[in-house]
Amino acid sequence: EPRGSRGRKADYRAAGLGDCVNCSICVQVCPTGIDIRDGLQYECIGCGACIDACNQVMDKMAYPRGLIRYTSENAMRQSLSPEAARRRLLRPRVLIYSTVWLALVAGLAVSIALRAPLKVDVLRDRGALSREVEGRWIENVYRLQLINTTEAPMQVRVQANGHDLAGISIEYDPTAEALAPASNRLVPVRIRVPIEAAQPGTHKIDIAVTAEQGGHQVADVRQATSFIVPRNL
Known part of the structure; x- marks a missing residue:
């Protein structure tokens, strides 16, 4: 002016x-x-x-x-007073955009609050689906991908449960039980079943991974997979 x-x-x-x-x-x-x-x-x-x-x-x-x-350029072009410019903030478009933005922020907050502290993926070793070990065990090899999504270290323990397999056992490097904060670790595991308890075919098993922080259990993740017993025993 x-x-x-x-x-x-x-x-x-x-x-x-x-x-x-x-x-x-x-x-x-x-x-x-x-x-x-x-x-x-x-x-x-x-x-x-x-x-x-x-x-x-x-x-x-x-x-x-x-x-x-x-103020805004539109308010200047229309010569709106500060009070009139503030009243225009309550337009439907602004309210809709604000609602969408608040919903996105709330969704992000909920996803962070409810995120799983431990993620587990079970991968079969494709190089050897099944093998006989020491003449008394049938062994399958897997790789567990363990992801600690928290900012604190955790202790994990891996167990195997065979629905129709007696005497199932699991072996892995015990140093893998210490999982650093916000880390991703690949853990090879060997699951064995006595030959006399193994019926040829494919059997359903569960791999359970429990995690503790400060002496308190924070996660119990179970992943279903298959255990293969060769038919030429």
């Missing part, structure tokens, strides 16, 4: 002037040295020092506050 100096009691509207008295105090208080009267510039850090300085001058001149203010 047109700006210029004038007396406090002068009819500046008749002189074609706006509210700005061209005192340049807004430029003097700006820490980056820009002239906000030329519009928003990339050097602006949004500190609001020019707003406070301008409002003090408006008070002295008995003019309404808000010559320099936080």
Whole structure:
């Protein structure tokens, strides 16, 4: 708007002037040295020092506050007052966008709060589906992918349960029981069944992985897989 100096009691509207008295105090208080009267510039850090300085001058001149203010280009084009601009924040579009944004934030918070502290994937060793060991065991080899999703270390223990397999046992490196925070570890395991208890075919088994932190159990994950007994025993 047109700006210029004038007396406090002068009819500046008749002189074609706006509210700005061209005192340049807004430029003097700006820490980056820009002239906000030329519009928003990339050097602006949004500190609001020019707003406070301008409002003090408006008070002295008995003019309404808000010559320099936080607003939108649309509000400036329509010459909306600060109150009218704030009322436009309650438009349906803004409310819908706000609801969607809040739903996304709530979904993220819930997913973080309810995330599983331990994730387990069971992978069969494709190189050897089944083999005879020491003449008395049938052995299948698996690889467990253990993922600690928490920020604290945990102790894990792996067990195997055969629904129709008696004497099932599991072997793995005991050092794998220590799982570092936010880590991913691949653990080879060997599951064995006595030959006399193994009927040829494919048997359903469960691999259970329990995790403890500070002496308290925090996870109990069970994954179903298959145990293969060769038919040429």
